[in-house]
Amino acid sequence: MRDKRRGVYPGTFDPVTFGHIDLIKRASRVFDEVIVAVGENSEKKPVFAQSERISMLLEAVKGIPNVMVEGFRGLVVDYAKQKKAGAIIRGLRMVSDFEYEFQMALTNRKLNPDVEVVFMMTKDSYSFISSKLIKEIASYGADLSDFVPDFVQKRLQQELRDG
Amino acid sequence: MRDKRRGVYPGTFDPVTFGHIDLIKRASRVFDEVIVAVGENSEKKPVFAQSERISMLLEAVKGIPNVMVEGFRGLVVDYAKQKKAGAIIRGLRMVSDFEYEFQMALTNRKLNPDVEVVFMMTKDSYSFISSKLIKEIASYGADLSDFVPDFVQKRLQQELRDG
Amino acid sequence: MRDKRRGVYPGTFDPVTFGHIDLIKRASRVFDEVIVAVGENSEKKPVFAQSERISMLLEAVKGIPNVMVEGFRGLVVDYAKQKKAGAIIRGLRMVSDFEYEFQMALTNRKLNPDVEVVFMMTKDSYSFISSKLIKEIASYGADLSDFVPDFVQKRLQQELRDG
C-alpha cells in the first residue's frame, strides 16, 4: 500500500549543498518520512561516486529527524512505488527549473499516476546555489563556506586536486 | 501544535473549475486533511458572493475524502496557523504563476516561518483553465462543459444574465 | 466549408502600430486572404471607438494585397467559423505574451477544434512596441514617429487633447 506520509527526494547531489539540506529540513516538516534518493547518474559523470555522495548526505542530514538516505537506479517513479511513497519531492529555484520539472512531472504522472509530485522552495539566500556552479568555482580554489558544509568543501578540493 | 498532516488550499474560486477540483483530489492523496479556504477578496469584486463560492465548492468536492471547505479573511499564514496546518498548498500552471507564487511564498515565510508552501500541478489538460477566462467566455454564452461542472455553468449563466 | 487559405488576425488595435502593420504584411504572404478583425473591447475602455480603429487600420493596410478589415464582437472562434477561416493569426513578442496566448489558444481549441491558431513574429525592431506604452508616451507629447504612422500620431494627440 502507498503511504501518503512518505516522500522521496531524488537527485544527484554531486555534492550536497546548503540548498539541498535546507530543502530536506523543510520536507521533513511536511512528510513523516523523507527518503533522499541518490541517483547513479552514469551519463553526467559525477565528480563523486554514488557511495561517496550517499555518505556525504548521511553526514549532512544527521540530526534531521525521519530522514533516510538511499541510492537508487532506474526511473524515480518505479523507485517511489517500490518504497510505497505517496509523493516525489522536488526543489524549485528558477523559471528554467520550473519548465524542466514540469515536463518531468507530467511524464512521471503518465508512467505512474499514483505518485504525486510536490514542489518546495529552498531558503531565498540559497536559491542561486547549484552543484554545477560550485564545482566550477571550487576548481579555482575559491572559498565555498557560504555554499556547502566544511567537510564537503574539503572532500571537493581533495577530489579536484587528485582527480 | 502544528499538524503536518493538514494542508490549507487557499483561493478565490470564482467559480470553482475542473482544474481546482483535480488539484484538491491530488492534495487529498498527499495530506490527511485538506482545508479549501475560500477568501473574501473584496478588492477583485468576485462575481459570486463568498457564501455562494463556498456552497459551490462543497458540491464540487462531495465524495473526495478528508476535504473541508471554509471561508476566511485576512492573511493566509494567519489562517493556516489558526488551523494548525503544516502546509499551504498552491497550484502551479505557468511561468507567470510561478513567479507570483514565489513572491507570495517568500513573503509568507517571513511572516510565519513555521508554515511550508508546497506546490502541486493540475492535470495537463486542465492547466490552461482560469476562472477569469471562463467568466469572459461565459459572457458570450459559450458552452463551458469542458471547464466547469454543469451546476457551476448554470449558476454562472444565471448570474451573468441577472447581475 | 472551412477555407484553409483564409486567416483571421484579431485584436483591439487601439491604435494600430508599425508592429501590427508588419505582422499583417507577413500574414498576407502566408495566407491567401487575411481578415483583420477589430474587437469591440468594451471592458478595456479603448481610446478610440471601434469604427475609428477600423478606419485607421483601413488606411494603414492600404496597398497590402488580400487584406480585409472588419469589426467583430463575441468570441474569436465563433467569428472565425462564421468567416470560414482555417486559422487565427496571433503575434508573439515576449514570454509573457506567449503564456497568455497559449492559454487563449488552448481555450479556443476546446471551444472550436476546427480552427488552428498560428503564431507569427513581428520585425525585431518593432517587437517592443505596444499600443499601451504608446498611449502612455503620447500623453507626455513625445514624438511617436518610430512607433506609429503619422496619421495615427495626429489622431492620437488630438484624442488625448480633446478626450
Add this chain to the structure above:
Amino acid sequence: MRDKRRGVYPGTFDPVTFGHIDLIKRASRVFDEVIVAVGENSEKKPVFAQSERISMLLEAVKGIPNVMVEGFRGLVVDYAKQKKAGAIIRGLRMVSDFEYEFQMALTNRKLNPDVEVVFMMTKDSYSFISSKLIKEIASYGADLSDFVPDFVQKRLQQELRDG
C-alpha cells in the same frame, strides 16, 4: 516562385512522437502541402540514422493528406527556398522553446527574408513529450505507449538493446 501554400516542418525526429504527428496533422489543415524535413544532425549523434528516421515518419504520417517526408542537410532557409516553400513551421511547447525558436527565426529571417516562420501548438496532453526524455525513459524499459506509436517503441527498444 515561392508558393505560399507550401510549408516546411524541419526537425531531427529522433524518434517521431505523438506530439510531432499531432503537429503535422494540424499543419496539414493550414497549408496545402507540408514537407516534413528530417535533418542529418551529425552533431547531436541521433540514435537512429537519418534514413531510418525518415522511414518511421513515412509510416507515422500515412493517411494524413498532402504530407511529404524528405531528408535535408544544410540551413533550413536554403532548403525552404529550394523547395519554394513560403513558410517554415515550428512547434511551440514551453517558454524555453520559445526563446530558442525566436533566436533561430530571427537569424533565419536575416539569412532569407522571403520565408516566414509560423509557430503552431501541439495538443495540450502531448505538450510535455520530448524525444530526449523518451529515449531516457526507454533505456529503463518503461512502457512508451502514451508517447510514441507502437512500431516506434519496438524500434527504439531494439536499438537501445543492440546499440
Add this chain to the structure above:
Amino acid sequence: MRDKRRGVYPGTFDPVTFGHIDLIKRASRVFDEVIVAVGENSEKKPVFAQSERISMLLEAVKGIPNVMVEGFRGLVVDYAKQKKAGAIIRGLRMVSDFEYEFQMALTNRKLNPDVEVVFMMTKDSYSFISSKLIKEIASYGADLSDFVPDFVQKRLQQELRDG
C-alpha cells in the same frame, strides 16, 4: 553636456522598501551621483502623496553618500536629459520584471538614444519584496519590520487606518 557619472533611479516608491534602499546603496558605489526620481504616478493612485514619498526617501537614504531625491513628472528620458544624467538605473528581480523593463528600455532608447539603461540586482533576501504586496499585507495589520524601515511601517499603518 551629459555626465556619465550621474545616474537617475526612477520609481513610484509607494512606499520605499529595504529592496529600494539596498539598490540605491549599490548604485551609489557605481555612480558618482545618484538621483532618486520619484514619479507622480497619477494613474496608479498611490497611497502616499508624491511629497510624502519624497520625504520618506530622504529619511531612508540619509547617510548614503552622493544620493539626491527629487520629484519628477513626464517621461524619464526627458528628465534624465534635463539632469544631464548618462544612465537610467533600474532594479531587476524577476523574469516578469525583466520583460517589462526591456520593453521600457527599448522604448526609452528610441525616444533618447543618448541615455543608457543599466540594470542592477538587489540583495537576494530582498528580491521578493514589492511595494504592492507590502500594502496588501499592511492592510491586515501584519508586522512589516522585515520589509520596510520602522518609520515607513508607522506611516503606512497610520495612512491605512485614516485613509
Add this chain to the structure above:
Amino acid sequence: MRDKRRGVYPGTFDPVTFGHIDLIKRASRVFDEVIVAVGENSEKKPVFAQSERISMLLEAVKGIPNVMVEGFRGLVVDYAKQKKAGAIIRGLRMVSDFEYEFQMALTNRKLNPDVEVVFMMTKDSYSFISSKLIKEIASYGADLSDFVPDFVQKRLQQELRDG
C-alpha cells in the same frame, strides 16, 4: 582602492559579434574605462585560441575610446578585484540569459561583495545574435555580414575550413 569608474566586461568572445561590439560602445559611455576580459574557457573548447580572440577584439574595438582588451583566467571577481574595477558588466538578451546571469551574479556577490554587477542591453536588432549560432551557420557557408565584422567572417570561414 576600488575605482568606480572602471568596469570589466568578461566573456569568451568566440568570436566577437556586432552584439558584443555594440555593448562595449554603450558601456564606454557609462564607465570611464572598460576592460574587455577574454576568458580562457578551456572547458567549452572554443574555435579560436585565446590570443586570437583577443586580437580580433582589439581590431573590433579600435576607435572606441577608453576600452582595453585583456586575457584572464580564474574567477571573474578575482580578476575584477585585481584590476580595481567597481563593476562587472554583462549583456542581457533573453529570459534564459537573465536567469543564468542572476545565478552567476549572486554567486559572485558572495565571493566578493565589493564588486557590483551591472546589466546592459544590446541594440534590439542584434539581440538574437549568439556566437554559438554564428558558428553553426558559418559551417554551412552562409553569409555572416549581418552578424560579425568582415575580418571575423573571413577568419571564421578559414578556421572552419582548416580546423
